[in-house]
Amino acid sequence: MSAVIDFGTSGVGDPGCDVTIAWTFLSGQRQEAFRAALPVDRATWARGRGWALWKGLITLAEHVDTSPSEAEKARRTIDRAIAEHEDVP
Numbered sequence: 001m002s003a004v005i006d007f008g009t010s011g012v013g014d015p016g017c018d019v020t021i022a023w024t025f026l027s028g029q030r031q032e033a034f035r036a037a038l039p040v041d042r043a044t045w046a047r048g049r050g051w052a053l054w055k056g057l058i059t060l061a062e063h064v065d066t067s068p069s070e071a072e073k074a075r076r077t078i079d080r081a082i083a084e085h086e087d088v089p
Contacts, residue, residue, distance in 0.1 A: 015040060016047030023052035023080045024073075031080075053081040 019040060022031050035045065056077035063070035 014047060014051075016044050017051055019045060019048030020051045020055065023049060023084075024055065024077050027080060049081045049084060052077055056081065 019035075019038065022034050026034055040048075056074045060071055060074035060078065063074065
């Protein structure tokens with residue numbers, strides 16, 4: 001007997017998932033305004049950045065050879081997530 005455990009939706013309900021758009025669709029002042037308007041703590045914001053990085057990497061891997069425009073969007077998401085991490089004290 002064997003089985004597969006799929007953790008793909010284990011994060012459903014995590015408010016960090018809701019803030020992922022900060023890296024996928026927003027940047028600069030818009031991202032700052034979005035964060036300021038949300039009642040989320042630092043840990044939730046960090047998990048959102050992690051979700052954005054995860055999604056960006058999966059999207060990049062899927063489109064790197066097939067869709068340059070989608071791959072570039074994924075790279076921007078990855079770059080924003082990493083850049084913010086470097087700014088955290």
